[in-house]
Amino acid sequence: MPDSNHVHPDVLSLRKMLLLKKQELSALLEITQAINQDTTEDTLYKIFQFTLLGQLNIRRMVLYVKDEGQWQCMVSFGHQLADFRKIELPDEIIDTCLSGPYPVASLPLGPEWQKLETIIPVGHQDTVSAYVMIGSVQEDYANDEANKFLETLSNILIGAIENRRLNRQRISAAAMRKEIEIAQEVQNLLFPSKLPNDEQVAVHASYVPHTAIGGDYYDVVSIDKERFLFCVADVSGKGVPASLLMSNFQAGLRTLLRQNVELATIVHELNHLLFRNSGGEKFITVFFGIYNRTTRHLQYVNAGHNDPILIPDSGPIQYLKEGTVMLGIMEKLPMLTVGETQMPPHSLLLSYTDGLTEVFNEAGAEYGEEGLIRLMTRNRYLPLTALHKEMLREIEEFSVTKNQFADDITILSCRFK
Structure with missing residues (x-):
C-alpha cells in the first residue's frame, strides 16, 4: 500500500x-x-x-x-x-x-x-x-x-x-446631434420667412453660419401699415446656448412690439431680460431700426453693434452710431440715445455682423470696413440679392481660408426707393 x-x-x-x-x-x-x-x-x-x-x-x-x-x-x-x-x-x-x-x-x-x-x-x-x-x-x-x-x-x-x-461617446454624440438638430430648427424658426419688397422699400438678408448653430440673428417685423422694425444681432458664444438665448431675445422682442411700446422701452426691457437669463455672462450686440414708409423717418438704437452704413444717392456716407452699450452685461443700461434720421430717396442701408469684415488675407491684412465701403460704392445700384452675392464672393476671394470663415456672417440690406 x-x-x-x-x-x-x-x-x-x-x-x-x-x-x-x-x-x-x-x-x-x-x-x-x-x-x-x-x-x-x-x-x-x-x-x-x-x-x-x-x-x-x-x-x-x-x-x-x-x-x-x-x-x-x-x-x-x-x-x-x-x-x-x-x-x-x-x-x-x-x-x-x-x-x-x-x-x-x-x-x-x-x-x-x-x-x-x-x-x-x-x-x-x-x-x-x-x-x-x-x-x-x-x-x-x-x-x-x-x-x-x-x-x-x-x-x-x-x-x-x-x-x-x-x-x-456614441450616446453622448447622438444626444449632441439631436440637440443640434433641435437648435437648428429653433434658429430657422427665428428668421423671418418673408421680407418687405414693395414700392417704398426692399429688404434682403443673407446668413452664413460658421458652425452648425450660429450666434447671429436678424429679424424684420411689421408694426402697422406704415412702420416695420428690422434688427441684426450677434450673441456672444455659439451653439445651443447661443441659440436658446436668441430665441428668448426674439420672443421678448415680439411681445414688446405687440404692446406698441417705444423703441427705448424695447431696448431697456430686452436688456433686463437678457441679464436675468444669463446673469451678465452672455451679451448681445444689436442694431434696431424702426422705419416709417410714409414719413421716410428712421428711429434706431445701436447697442454696441457694428455701425450700419447708409449710402445716400448723393452726398457723404453716414454711420448709424447712436444708442447704448451691448445688451445683457449689466442690469440697467448706463445711457441710451435713440437716433433719428431721414432716408433720402434711392439710399442704401447695410446692417451686418463683424464676420463680414473681420476676414484676413495671406499677409494678415483685414478686409475691414474700408473694403466693404469700396465694394458698396462700386455696386450700390445692384439688386440686393446680387449685391450680397458679390460681398460674399469678394471676402471669400480675399480670405486666406477662402469659404471657411472664422465667424458667422449676417447681412441685412434695405433699399429705400
Whole structure:
C-alpha cells in the first residue's frame, strides 16, 4: 500500500498546476461576470484588483491605462508600495516595454519602482494600451504562462472598459446631434420667412453660419401699415446656448412690439431680460431700426453693434452710431440715445455682423470696413440679392481660408426707393 506522505513529484506538480488553472478560471469568471453585469469602470478596476489578490495571490500590482492619449494610473495596491496614482509613467517604460513581460530591474527606474518585479504590456502589436506591473508574486505563479494569462485577463478588462467608453461617446454624440438638430430648427424658426419688397422699400438678408448653430440673428417685423422694425444681432458664444438665448431675445422682442411700446422701452426691457437669463455672462450686440414708409423717418438704437452704413444717392456716407452699450452685461443700461434720421430717396442701408469684415488675407491684412465701403460704392445700384452675392464672393476671394470663415456672417440690406 503506497505511503500517502510520499507522493510522486510529478503528481505534486500536476496538483499545483491544476490548482493554478482553477484559480485562473475563477479569476476569469469573476472578471467576465463583472463585465456582463454592466459594472461601472471604477468597480471593474476594484474587482480586477481583488481578483488578482484573492485568486492569484499577487501581493503588489500597478495598472496604467492610456486614456485619450494620456497615461493614468488606475490601480495601485500592495504592502510598502508608493501611491502610483501620483507618479507619472516614466518614458523608459513607454519607449522600451512594447511587448512581452519585462523585468523592472533591467530599467533605470527610481527606488519606488523596485518593489515591483515584472512589467506586462497590454495591447496589440506595437500599440500598448495598458501596463500591468506586478510584484511579490508567489513562486508557483512566476513564469511565462502566468504572465500570458495576466496579459489576457488585463486585455479583457481594458477591452471592456474601452467598449464602455466608446458606447458612452456614441450616446453622448447622438444626444449632441439631436440637440443640434433641435437648435437648428429653433434658429430657422427665428428668421423671418418673408421680407418687405414693395414700392417704398426692399429688404434682403443673407446668413452664413460658421458652425452648425450660429450666434447671429436678424429679424424684420411689421408694426402697422406704415412702420416695420428690422434688427441684426450677434450673441456672444455659439451653439445651443447661443441659440436658446436668441430665441428668448426674439420672443421678448415680439411681445414688446405687440404692446406698441417705444423703441427705448424695447431696448431697456430686452436688456433686463437678457441679464436675468444669463446673469451678465452672455451679451448681445444689436442694431434696431424702426422705419416709417410714409414719413421716410428712421428711429434706431445701436447697442454696441457694428455701425450700419447708409449710402445716400448723393452726398457723404453716414454711420448709424447712436444708442447704448451691448445688451445683457449689466442690469440697467448706463445711457441710451435713440437716433433719428431721414432716408433720402434711392439710399442704401447695410446692417451686418463683424464676420463680414473681420476676414484676413495671406499677409494678415483685414478686409475691414474700408473694403466693404469700396465694394458698396462700386455696386450700390445692384439688386440686393446680387449685391450680397458679390460681398460674399469678394471676402471669400480675399480670405486666406477662402469659404471657411472664422465667424458667422449676417447681412441685412434695405433699399429705400
